[in-house]
Amino acid sequence: MSSFLQVTDLQDVYGRIGEFGAVSTERLPxxxxxxxxxxxxVVSPEDLPPFSRATMDGFAVRAMSTFGASEANPAYLTVVGDVAMGETAPMQVGPGQAVRIATGGMIPEGADSVVMVEHTETVDNTMVEVFSSVAPGQNVIEKGEDVAKSGLFLPPGKRLRPQELGILAALGQRKVTVYRRPVVAVISTGDEIVPIETKPATGQIRDVNTYTLCGLIRNLGAEPLPLGIVGDEPRALRERLLEGLRQSDTVMISGGSSVGTRDYTVQVLSDLPDSAILVQGISIRPGKPTILARCGTKAVWGLPGQVTSAMVVFDRVIAPFVEALAGMRHGTGAVLKIPARLTRNVPSAQGRIDYVRVRLRMEEGELTAEPVLGKSGLLRTMIIADGLVEIGVNDEGLDENSSVLVIPLTWPIRPETGWSGDMP
Amino acid sequence: MSSFLQVTDLQDVYGRIGEFGAVSTERLPxxxxxxxxxxxxVVSPEDLPPFSRATMDGFAVRAMSTFGASEANPAYLTVVGDVAMGETAPMQVGPGQAVRIATGGMIPEGADSVVMVEHTETVDNTMVEVFSSVAPGQNVIEKGEDVAKSGLFLPPGKRLRPQELGILAALGQRKVTVYRRPVVAVISTGDEIVPIETKPATGQIRDVNTYTLCGLIRNLGAEPLPLGIVGDEPRALRERLLEGLRQSDTVMISGGSSVGTRDYTVQVLSDLPDSAILVQGISIRPGKPTILARCGTKAVWGLPGQVTSAMVVFDRVIAPFVEALAGMRHGTGAVLKIPARLTRNVPSAQGRIDYVRVRLRMEEGELTAEPVLGKSGLLRTMIIADGLVEIGVNDEGLDENSSVLVIPLTWPIRPETGWSGDMP
Structure with missing residues (x-):
């Protein structure tokens, strides 16, 4: 039996990821x-908001008209009009004057602030009592205060959330140039793997990885392309791989990294046109038998057949790669880690990074990370786990009650997330 | 000008949410x-795994054959065969015997554990040296250890992630009964609102809420149905609302909660057939002018027209409602909050819950929550913010350096998430 000659450090694998470019772009609504x-x-073609707006219901005034106003000593202002929503405010607001205005209404010329309606009392149609002073600019958003004309408001490489779509809408950007969704082909390999609709004979198991990997790929906003199961047969794998390379932006092979099949997977990858093996093993656990090859300009990944190992490798290695392929620009794998207290000792071996599955719990305002019990190959450990704790290359383990940083695996984390077996 | 007579506490609003049922179900691949x-x-029809499997490459043995084995004093075992992947293991493993096996291979009868290949040295075809002892069960997943036959492995009301799909695949469940995706109609109201392709005249603004709300709805796995803009005209609003109620599971009206329009929105809702106003104002900020009505069995929400207020209300109130509508069963709004240290004083008023936007930062292993500067109506505050800090009804504010719990608004949180204006 052979094993990997030289495993690669995770940081070096991240470096190799950077050698692959992003997919092409398209312009979409x-x-x-x-x-x-x-x-x-994206640069703003205009000011946002395009005019100064009230942020409260009340009266547009010159702030100085309210200076010193209080419950005991109200200011009396003359109401010189109403600002109708959606219309210009044609009037002028002078000293001692006020204009009725609703949230979102345009601030009339001469006014610099809005007194909240709660701080006023209407005397009659033309007079209002003001019980509180306002500062200039109070309860007003100034023209251009959100985005100034000609300001860069969206950098390239940023994922568009509802709030970014909101800014684009506010600025009248009907379309935006984005990267297309990368297509990620998934091949499941192994003589023991059968389709999920099949009743496995003894020694066989159903194809789990196609479903977990396609789900993980879709969660990243990419398009999974499942290419089915290939037995441990080099020629069949080569053909399926070539099909995947034609139809997708990158290919993931799950399985084929176990002893015996690993060697021919590497051989099949080496024999592809214009190919190079970049990584044969990573110094992480789980996930050591991960392979990265380049075929032309495309990456091909060999993932562990063990589903939980494949899922951890996906989170730590593949997800940053797919995000870079999708056009994101950020430190690879950079994500906020959550500080927590470890609830028990966790041993580890030096010379590799260990990823320990943990469950997060809030206990009296303190967040604890409880290592998930059970063998690491059990799929239910990935259902229970909220996150991963990394044990560094040079650490022999982590002590109970030590402070750790948890990499979230799932989101949102809910108090009762978990395995039904835990429930009463 | 009128204001709300009686605002409702947030917990009571959550209670009202529970009065609405979930959408219908469907059976899908x-x-x-x-x-x-x-x-x-979902109850398991069989054991997972269906047979005891190796979790390491190595040799299947009786653990007792290895007891006492060490580098200095290896055990010598007779290799009696290989387990081919995907096939049954027909041989028996007796004391002093070993069978070559790969990760995922079926443990032959008589063996109870696997010695990792790294702890062995092959002497010749029939003999292997073992340098380390194993315990019974080590490097083996027992038949049924992940899911036992007839065990409940998925409760109702749970969102299916890649790992749950993996368990379903492993157990040969081709289809599963799930709730359909709720359809959520979105109506934008206000005489000042114009379509985004229009150049707004002075006093007008483009329809931002349709885009942010539809994005937020889609992020929850529901299906947004944008119904466009309605001016401040009760009859038009009624017609659009009836259209929304026919075509969707719930309707959200944005705008229409500002003074003046609020009253007729409430009137239009009251005049719908079989309707009741359940909530007219919530004691939260932002988000006070939120309306909840029931029309038949469906909920209609009135959201603030101010986009940032609408987004905060969506996160705290609407998202739990949509999740319940989608069939999720959990404490309303239950999500893990992240402990952090507040970097500055934040004032608040008693009698309402305040939600303060914060930015999370990791500083020397400590997580800090920095209140986002800028007026709360600025859309860019929602782009900068990573989460919300809740200031309770009875608190007058929070002190600098106090410990707070941050409700994440966005995920993943990346170190360089933020507003381009912050960038050099």
């Missing part, structure tokens, strides 16, 4: 762009 | 179920 990645900087 | 909510408990 913004309503089709949720979750897409911007492919260009 | 699991590959179409990512993000869907289970509508039934």
């Amino acid at each position: 913004i309503e089709s762009c949720l979750g897409r990645i911007t492919a260009e900087a | 699991i590959e179409s179920c990512l993000g869907r909510i289970t509508a039934e408990a």
